[in-house]
Amino acid sequence: MHGHIFMLLRRYVQTQYDHSTWLKLMQNAGLETLEFDHKTVYPDQHIYDLVGQAAQMTGIPAGELHEKFGEYLVPDLMFMYQKHLRPEWKTLDMIENTERTMHKQVRSEHAENRPPVLEVQRLNKNELFIDYISKRRMSGLAVGIVRGLATYFDEADRIEVLSTTSEEGEQVRIHVRRR
Structure with a gap:
C-alpha cells in the first residue's frame, strides 16, 4: 500500500481522535518504530493491522x-x-x-x-x-x-x-x- 495512504490515515486518526490514539494504534499493531513516507510502498499487512487495531479500540467493524x-x-x-x-x-x-x-x-x-x-x-x-x-x-x-x-x-x-x-x-x- 502506498505510503501516502498511511500518511492520510494518520491524519484521519489524529483529526477524528487525537495524536495519542495514532501512537497507540501504531504500538498495538507492532509498527511503533515505523515512520511512513509518501514515496514508499508498504506491505498491505500494515493497513490490515492498523485497521484491525482501530476496530478493536473503537468497537466499529473494520469495513465501516x-x-x-x-x-x-x-x-x-x-x-x-x-x-x-x-x-x-x-x-x-x-x-x-x-x-x-x-x-x-x-x-x-x-x-x-x-x-x-x-x-x-x-x-x-x-x-x-x-x-x-x-x-x-x-x-x-x-x-x-x-x-x-x-x-x-x-x-x-x-x-x-x-x-x-x-x-x-x-x-x-x-x-x-x-x-
Whole structure:
C-alpha cells in the first residue's frame, strides 16, 4: 500500500481522535518504530493491522472504518489528481473515469502500486455498477470514496450506494444510483 495512504490515515486518526490514539494504534499493531513516507510502498499487512487495531479500540467493524476513511480521502484525492479531471464531471462521471485517469496515473508512478481494478458499467445517466476487484478485500474503502464523491459534488442526498455482493470478497459489485 502506498505510503501516502498511511500518511492520510494518520491524519484521519489524529483529526477524528487525537495524536495519542495514532501512537497507540501504531504500538498495538507492532509498527511503533515505523515512520511512513509518501514515496514508499508498504506491505498491505500494515493497513490490515492498523485497521484491525482501530476496530478493536473503537468497537466499529473494520469495513465501516474503511468506509469512513474512504469518505475522508476524497478532498485530498480530488486535489492530487485535479489535472486529470474534467470540470463538468460529477459523482457518476468520476467513478466511470477513475480507472483510466487516476488509477492509470497511480500505476504509472510506481511499479508496486496496485490500486483496485474498477470495472464500471454505466447503465444510464443516473446509474452504474462498479465491479471492485482487489486481493486486498477493502471494498469498504471504495464505498466510502463513492459516498465522499457524492458529498464533494453536493449530491450526497441523491446518491445511493449499495453493495450487491459480500463486502469481504476479492470481487465486489457496488450499485450506485442518482435519484
